Amino acid sequence: MADCLFCKIISGDIPSEKVYEDELIYAFRDIEPQAPHHIVIVPKAHIESANDINCENSGFVAAIFEKIPQIAANLGFAQSGYRVVNNCGSDAGQTVKHLHFHLLGGAPGGKMY
Numbered sequence: 835m836a837d838c839l840f841c842k843i844i845s846g847d848i849p850s851e852k853v854y855e856d857e858l859i860y861a862f863r864d865i866e867p868q869a870p871h872h873i874v875i876v877p878k879a880h881i882e883s884a885n886d887i888n889c890e891n892s893g894f895v896a897a898i899f900e901k902i903p904q905i906a907a908n909l910g911f912a913q914s915g916y917r918v919v920n921n922c923g924s925d926a927g928q929t930v931k932h933l934h935f936h937l938l939g940g941a942p943g944g945k946m947y
């Protein structure tokens with residue numbers, strides 16, 4: 835997607851602080867962190883939101899969740915714990931229309947919503 839911010843981050847057209855990458859997913863530090871460690875994890879396919887996950891593309895989502903423990907361990911907060919958040923649509927405040935999961939860790943979090 836030519837005008838998608840996260841597609842541009844994946845391609846390297848927009849710089850980011852990468853913490854993990856493989857053939858299916860890309861993970862980088864959020865520019866406006868909401869926790870000591872705030873990582874954004876995206877599929878390397880332009881899926882607009884959680885509403886667009888289906889049996890054709892759910893492998894990307896599985897790949898993200900399979901790698902979350904490793905990313906958390908690498909950054910040192912797997913044992914202390916973390917939160918995984920997906921914002922879908924306007925009521926949830928989704929600002930970038932490329933499916934992504936926020937991985938938040940490094941300190942105790944607040945209530946969920």
Ligand code: 5GP
Binds near residue numbers: 866927929
């Ligand atoms: P959303 O609000 O859509 O769930 O999450 C989008 C996230 O992308 C926000 O937390 C925002 O801070 C982050 N973000 C927006 N633009 C950039 C950018 O250019 N670089 C990085 N690293 N994060 C960004």
Ligand code: ZN
Binds near residue numbers: 835839841842932
């Ligand atoms: Zn995209």
